[in-house]
Amino acid sequence: MEKAILSFIEKHQLLRKDSKVLVGVSGGPDSIALLHFLKELRENWRLELVALSVDHCLRGEDSIADLEYVQARCEEWGIDFHGISLDVPAYEKAYGLSTEVAARELRYQFFTERMKVLGADYLALGHHGDDQVETLLMKLVRSASSTAFSGIPVRRKLADGEIIRPFLAVTKKEIEAYCEKHALHPKIDATNFETVHTRNYYRKHVLPLLKEKNSNIHITAQHLSETLQEDETYLQKEAxxxxxxTTVFDEEKNSATLEINLFKKHDQSLQRRAFHLILNYLYETLPDQLSYTHEANFFALLEHTEGNAKIDFPRGLKLNKVYDKLTFHFNAQHPQPVSFHKTLTMPDSIQLPDLSTVTAELIDNKPLENPSSFYIAKSEVALPLHIRTRKPGDRMSWKGLNGTKKIKDIFIDAKVPIEERKTWPLLVDNEGEVLWLIGLKKGIRQEVNDEQFIYIQYEKGNL
Structure with missing residues (x-):
């Protein structure tokens, strides 16, 4: 067993000499064997070892006894000991978590804090090859995508160091034999034999069947986990x-907008991972309610043929497709547009809700026009003029058009997003005739040599 572990450490470069190594120790066979194994390396590798042990307050006196057992082994072996009792039931109730999740969160908070305070290089944990098989089996049953189908990582970042798992190279049986060989007498948690827990069910009923077919299933599972992780790392980088x-992110993590046509040019496997990267960016923690259904809805939205469409995600996240753009945003960041109606006098300057400005004045000569200005003979309109948002039934006409056209249809033809249509300014006279759909269309005007012209200028705001 020792040779297999050392070979695994060397292969994955899990441990350097002259390092400070924290060891998560529960008192069970896996963690006690790991602590003893590292103790045996300590002198030759010049390792500074610190044992971390947690009482989760779930098994009363038994869990306190486990903590005391670990402390006694550390005193015997000359290893620094840091133990703590964490009130998992209270945390579980306060945050509405399962017992398993609550225990893990509190445990890793303690591990992270100790890594920082002690300036450790590594946190070694005792997960073994059978744990890897069980994890992959559970993921196979639950996962709906290859991204979620992953095993226990050999190493990963934690604080300023790394978590390492050197025992993934060996089986539970080998660890138990190691404990017997070295007379370690580990503590046994009776709940490990209760098959009401999912992992224990796989351990007792499924894993033995697989080992009948392949006694080295742990090696196969570890190789599968590593190759999956290598592939996933590459694909995540490409995504x-x-x-x-293709995507613009709001620095405050409130929204992200992607260009659909550019996005769809890439393979769907990368699109799927890019979608999940966006969710990871926007959500502080991914909601439990997120499922493969939301992923399917996202891809359906990309293929939606109409100009505008929306779908809702958990915690108020909305996906809003407007022609070739798809925006992820939270409700609070996108208040509902407000309609407005303002009367223009001459001279006048008014500010619209989006901070755009409209100025009006009377001039004596016909002016030069540009897309942001409009003029009309004073004698040709019913005064006063008004700047307002559209109303149901608004229509207008322009040179070259037979009859009139609905403002709504003009917006659609111009691919104006629905949200912008609600606040788009119109210049109308006192009888409701639309003279100028500002920035898009200018209505029909009589060419007259009048003494006075009304000249309107529009300046876009920066809101």
């Missing part, structure tokens, strides 16, 4: 490149 080209 990140797609987002750099």
């Amino acid at each position: 990140g490149k797609i987002l750099e080209k």
